Amino acid sequence: MKVTFPDGSVREFASGTTGLQIAESISSRLAQEVLACSINNEVWDLTRPINQDCTIKLHKWDDEEAKHAFWHSSAHLLAEALQEMYPGIQFGIGPAIESGFYYDVDPGETVIKEGDLAAIEAKMLELAAKKDSLIRRDITKSEALKYFGERDETYKCELINDLEDGTITTYTLGSFTDLCRGPHIPSTEEIKAIKLTSVAGAYWRGDEKRKMLTRIYGITFPKKKMLDEYLVLMEEAKKRDHRKIGRELELFAFSQAVGPGLPLWLPKGTALRTRLEDFLKRIQKNFGYQQVMTPHIGQKELWVTSGHYAKYGKDSFQPIHTPQEGEEFLLKPMNCPHHCEIYKVTPKSYKDLPVRLAEFGTVYRYEQSGELHGLTRVRGFTQDDAHIFCRPDQLKEEFLKVMDIISIIFKALNFENWEAQISLRDPNNKEKYIGSDENWEKSESAIVEACQEKGLNAKVELGEAAFYGPKLDFMVKDAIGRRWQLGTIQVDYNLPERFELEYTGEDNQKHRPVMIHRAPFGSMERFVAVLIEHTGGKFPLWLTPDQVVVLPISEKFNEYAQEVAKTLDKQDIRCIVDDRNEKIGRKIRDNELKRIPYMLIVGEKEFENGEVAVRKQGEGDKGTMKVANFSDIITQEVEKMINQFN
């Protein structure tokens, strides 16, 4: 048979040759390092015989395919260890994930705790040292059911029953045989370093109505050094946690007295957030938006009309009752009904559209207690919300303009690693959504077309749409790789109908506008959280709460320091003075840790010449210059940044 290599070269091998043998034929070094292979672009076991002409790619550790196989095999090793340590344990699923793997198990009456993980790790290492191979076997569905049935593996049997008739594969590692598609590494002897990271509950098949299994997470490496490096990396990532930096830099706080999930914005955090809001307001003004303001509550009927109450009412903050008339008001969970009412205040002509109403609107949602997380998931938050009311023929253009705003935001803040997701409705579950099929089809195709037009590589997810319309979301990862949704754009034909929004067309007839809900930041809370983790608290000069700190060498120069600060303040440069009774080295260290971009050191020489000694955060001494000279540099740097998006 002919085997084609990635470089295009072709070699002849006997039928039945394995990927591993092919690697050996190239070099023994390669054979040692290779973990998996791709045959005709499908990942295979190295030990699986190849019987026909094919292309081959050999995967070493650096390839995702190799890591995936390695971690998948590690999950089997974990299962083997658990089976030996907890007889009668039942197995759910055990896949490889982005970094590492997990296995879902049902240990019956026994509880597996975090404290047990070290013993399980030791067992895994012991089993790995046996150098067992992972052996692939093809069996029929009935054989599989018989095998796992005899072992009371109810979860495995359920999985098998859901499979198509035909060949089913199993893999055997030592005493443990698992239902598994593969592929795997040839032997667990390659697994040299193991860290079981956490144990947590996970519903069987992700269904909260079904049993909660025990999920054990872990990660493994072929070299001990790699695990050490990974652990150091995780430690570094934790230092960027926005909850930690938020406290250190006094940006925000939570108070038990105020309540869970209700953030308090401290002065410095507020300064940062306000600057972001002002930046967006300026961009939106250029894009023809108008700012509005609406109250934090509204009559319950508003959300009955919108459909939100039927869908989320039960799980929300409950209505406020007026003492006399017994009327019901809701803390607003959404701004759209208020904005619809603003639209209705004056009759609209087709010439008025699009109407773009923007508001930094604070909303309240009763998130489940287990969901609260720093600033990323809270119960009271401010959306950088806007609703665009437009004619159907303007929809695509408006959608594209919103995409432009989001791209400006991401560019301005140097967000490079974001992903886009198109969320459509689940075609098999249409009753979960409101609105006509026709409107859904129109909205969904509008989004898909807009993405195509922009050449945006967006992942399509069925069943992820909001109940009133499809959406395009922009996701960014946090310090330890969790994905958060930031910007969102949603097309909506339903609310205009429910609120009976109209405009008079060219034909002098009443027409229904289309609505776009959009929030480029998403929520100020979540965006600031992700920005903190992204920058590690080293905010860009134009955003940072304190841009400059003046450090007098001794108390003799405190007065001059104040004078410098005053001069800079007049130029709208945010400047503080560190006049503590400390040595200059100490002041530098402390302000370095506070991540203030510029330190101005002033002593005898500077005082005499009307100068400052400039020190840049993270870079060190930049020499002395006149105060006016310094303020010009700062002002220009900030203006340059802001103006490029104007």
Add this chain to the structure above:
RNA sequence: GCUGUUGUAGCUCAGUGGUAGAGCACUUCCUUGGUAAGGAAGAGGUCACGGGUUCAACUCCCGUCAACAGCUCCA
């Protein structure tokens, strides 16, 4: 909401069945120092909250609340 873990000073964390400790931060004093931690003294805690066991609970048990990791959810 579910599973597991945790809760001791503003922060990071020790600690024990006999009513509490460190470092940093804070206050005062000394020092007036030139590019990442000067020195001394002091103040600060209902050991999350509520029950129970015990002669005695911060420590053991139960419950509540909150935080953390994950699951589910996310208009």
